[in-house]
Amino acid sequence: MIDLLIMLGVFLVAFGVGYLLISKVPPLLHTPLMSMTNAISAVTLLGALLLFSVDGGAGSRLIGAVAIIAASFNVVGGFAITDRMLKLFKTKEKG
Amino acid sequence: MSLLVDLAIIVMLLCGFRFFRRPPEARKGNLTAAAALGMAFMLVLYRHDIVDPAIVIVALLIGSAIGWAAAMRVNMIQIPAMIAFQHGAGGIAAFLVSFEELHAQGVPELVGQISGAASLIIGAFTFGGSMIASAKLAARINQRPIVLSRHSLILSLFALAGVILTIAALQAGGPQRVGLLIVLIALSIVTGVLFAIRIGGADMPVLISFLNATAGLAAAFCGIIIQNRLLIACGATVAASGSILTHVMCKAMNRRLTNIFIGTKAAAAPDAPQSQAHQQDEPQPAVEGDLKATEPSALERPDPLESAAEALRGAASVVIVPGYGMALAQAQFDAVRLAGLLAQQGRRVRFAIHPVAGRMPGHMNVLLAEADVDYGNLVEMHDVNPELKDTDVVLVIGACDVVNPAAMEKEGTPISGMPILATHEARRVIVCNLDEKPGYSGVQNSLYTMERTIMLLGDAKKSLEALINLIE
Numbered sequence: 001m002i003d004l005l006i007m008l009g010v011f012l013v014a015f016g017v018g019y020l021l022i023s024k025v026p027p028l029l030h031t032p033l034m035s036m037t038n039a040i041s042a043v044t045l046l047g048a049l050l051l052f053s054v055d056g057g058a059g060s061r062l063i064g065a066v067a068i069i070a071a072s073f074n075v076v077g078g079f080a081i082t083d084r085m086l087k088l089f090k091t092k093e094k095g
Numbered sequence: 096m097s098l099l100v101d102l103a104i105i106v107m108l109l110c111g112f113r114f115f116r117r118p119p120e121a122r123k124g125n126l127t128a129a130a131a132l133g134m135a136f137m138l139v140l141y142r143h144d145i146v147d148p149a150i151v152i153v154a155l156l157i158g159s160a161i162g163w164a165a166a167m168r169v170n171m172i173q174i175p176a177m178i179a180f181q182h183g184a185g186g187i188a189a190f191l192v193s194f195e196e197l198h199a200q201g202v203p204e205l206v207g208q209i210s211g212a213a214s215l216i217i218g219a220f221t222f223g224g225s226m227i228a229s230a231k232l233a234a235r236i237n238q239r240p241i242v243l244s245r246h247s248l249i250l251s252l253f254a255l256a257g258v259i260l261t262i263a264a265l266q267a268g269g270p271q272r273v274g275l276l277i278v279l280i281a282l283s284i285v286t287g288v289l290f291a292i293r294i295g296g297a298d299m300p301v302l303i304s305f306l307n308a309t310a311g312l313a314a315a316f317c318g319i320i321i322q323n324r325l326l327i328a329c330g331a332t333v334a335a336s337g338s339i340l341t342h343v344m345c346k347a348m349n350r351r352l353t354n355i356f357i358g359t360k361a362a363a364a365p366d367a368p369q370s371q372a373h374q375q376d377e378p379q380p381a382v383e384g385d386l387k388a389t390e391p392s393a394l395e396r397p398d399p400l401e402s403a404a405e406a407l408r409g410a411a412s413v414v415i416v417p418g419y420g421m422a423l424a425q426a427q428f429d430a431v432r433l434a435g436l437l438a439q440q441g442r443r444v445r446f447a448i449h450p451v452a453g454r455m456p457g458h459m460n461v462l463l464a465e466a467d468v469d470y471g472n473l474v475e476m477h478d479v480n481p482e483l484k485d486t487d488v489v490l491v492i493g494a495c496d497v498v499n500p501a502a503m504e505k506e507g508t509p510i511s512g513m514p515i516l517a518t519h520e521a522r523r524v525i526v527c528n529l530d531e532k533p534g535y536s537g538v539q540n541s542l543y544t545m546e547r548t549i550m551l552l553g554d555a556k557k558s559l560e561a562l563i564n565l566i567e
Contacts, residue, residue: 003322004206006098006324007318007319007322007324007327010105010324010327010328010331011315011319011327011328011330011331012331013328014105014109014327014328014329014331014332014335015331015332015334015335016335017109017332018109018112018331018332018333018335018336019335019338019339021109021112021113021115021116022112022115022332022335022336022339023339024116025112025115025116026116026118026475027343027448027450027456027457027460027475028118028448028457028460028470028473028475029115029118029121029457029460030340030343030455030456030457030460031174031453031455031456031457031458031460031461032115032121032125032457032461033115033336033340033456033457034178034303034304034307034336034337034340034455034456034457035174035178036111036115036124036125036128037307037311037332037333037336037337038178038181038182038185038307038310038333039128039129039132039181040108040128040132040311040329040332040333041182041185041307041310041311041313041314041329041330041333042181042184042185042188042314043132043135043314043318043325043326043329043330044185044188044189044192044218044313044314044317044326045136045188046135046136046139046321046323046325046326047188047189047192047196047317047318047321047323047326048188048191048192049136049139049140049143049145049151050139050143050192050321050323051192051195051196052145052146052147052148052150052151053143053144053145053146054146055146056146056195056199060195060199061147061150063191063194063195064150064154064191064195065150065151065153065154066154066187066191067187067188067191067192067195068151068154068155068158068188069154069157069158069161070158070184070185070187070188070191071158071184071185071188072154072155072157072158072159072162073158073159073161073162073165073181073184074162074181074182074184074185074188075132075162076158076159076162076163076166077161077162077163077165077166077177077181078162078166078178078181079125079126079128079129079132080162080163080166080167081166081169081174081177081178082125083122083125083126084166084167085171085174085461085464086121086122086125087122088171088461088464088465089118089121089460089464089470090464090467090469090470091118091119091469091470091471092469092471
């Protein structure tokens with residue numbers, strides 16, 4: 001029960017604080033923002049990794065491997081594209 | 096203790112978002128978030144023993160290598176399609192992990208089971224929807240909305256079937272549960288596909304933002320079933336971000352989310368598929384008949400290119416309004432060259448960006464950044480609108496609906512009430528569009544027929560090159 005409340009709390013606080021911080025992001029950066037959050041959503045990589053912390057049959061290993069491939073594709077690709085995009089933003093003005 | 100470590104990583108992630116408030120620090124923000132995720136990854140390895148490390152390492156290498164290669168090769172106009180595709184990959188991971196947890200890994204308590212089912216459904220839905228979104232954005236499939244007869248009814252029935260299947264699966268045990276879960280995954284994917292095919296063209300920014308939010312939600316629910324706080328926190332922030340972007344996009348089009356998702360406009364303008372200017376090789380929309388009146392008068396006027404150059408030569412302030420048509424014509428580099436030339440001659444030149452210009456939130460900014468525009472010269476709609484009436488020349492490139500005065504002046508059109516760039520208030524307007532046909536909304540644009548407007552029809556790239564030659 002305590003665990004459940006902590007999890008609920010973590011969700012609400014992260015959503016709330018995230019909401020406040022992200023609503024301040026200028027529209028100029030909305031594409032990189034979505035690209036970055038897209039990478040963050042591949043945090044399910046941790047879940048895929050945990051599938052390998054217990055014994056499992058061949059089927060379970062296959063599913064785990066596909067999940068790791070998909071998630072690591074998403075997380076590496078997402079952060080890399082975001083970085084590439086952000087490198088393009090230049091200004092002469094002092095930002 | 097372990098809670099404190101988790102919290103430290105979550106705070107680090109949130110710091111990454113904080114850096115995004117200022118463009119010069121955004122890159123640091125992205126790296127901070129990546130580092131937070133990297134630490135979370137190490138933490139899992141530290142806390143748990145991995146049984147088959149060889150499989151894990153090989154899978155990680157394959158996924159990362161493909162992800163990296165794709166990230167390095169994609170160009171900026173393909174970014175929306177790529178991001179949609181990645182959303183889909185995230186969805187796959189979410190529903191596979193939940194599937195495994197729900198049947199193989201012992202049975203968690205009820206809350207965990209329900210969360211697992213939610214993650215499985217939302218993950219599979221995100222996957223189905225994102226594959227369609229990605230294919231549409233990459234123009235692999237027709238971008239028109241595809242509406243089946245009784246589309247809403249079918250979707251509702253699918254949703255109902257999903258609920259019944261979930262209850263049945265959670266009550267069943269063993270192989271029966273596995274079978275039901277697989278059916279549930281398939282149903283969710285098909286629902287995602289049906290959901291996404293009804294949305295097209297100019298509404299894509301809303302769809303991609305929405306899928307961003309669902310990808311985050313799937314991750315958060317996945318975190319509850321595996322009892323991992325980091326997953327929950329990361330998923331929650333992504334869900335927050337996706338919700339904000341969805342809201343911003345809806346507001347920028349003055350449309351309600353439900354209207355977009357149940358395809359109200361698709362019924363209003365079924366024959367006007369493409370947004371903004373049309374590329375030559377795409378099928379022309381079937382809206383005709385209104386052009387005849389304007390064409391002869393266009394011929395009687397003096398050479399429009401010459402008058403456009405004349406107007407630019409006499410202008411002290413110029414505002415350029417780029418639309419997706421500019422990106423389709425690959426004219427952004429010429430637009431930037433022209434802007435640079437005009438600025439060199441001492442004119443004040445800025446780019447005015449409508450929030451829905453492009454195919455995802457903020458897309459136009461990235462396209463212009465790629466063409467080396469100083470982002471200090473990119474101004475937002477609300478900041479530039481009051482100044483437009485004192486602007487000497489507005490140059491519209493490949494934009495239609497976002498500069499259509501009908502949005503302000505007429506009632507009952509699909510774009511009525513949509514905030515627009517008030518280009519019709521400027522002293523002179525130059526429009527570089529492929530044709531005079533209406534944009535995605537299907538509403539005739541009265542900007543084109545104004546006395547003060549000069550129309551440069553045809554390929555925007557060629558028009559801009561000609562303008563540059565005349566002004567140089």
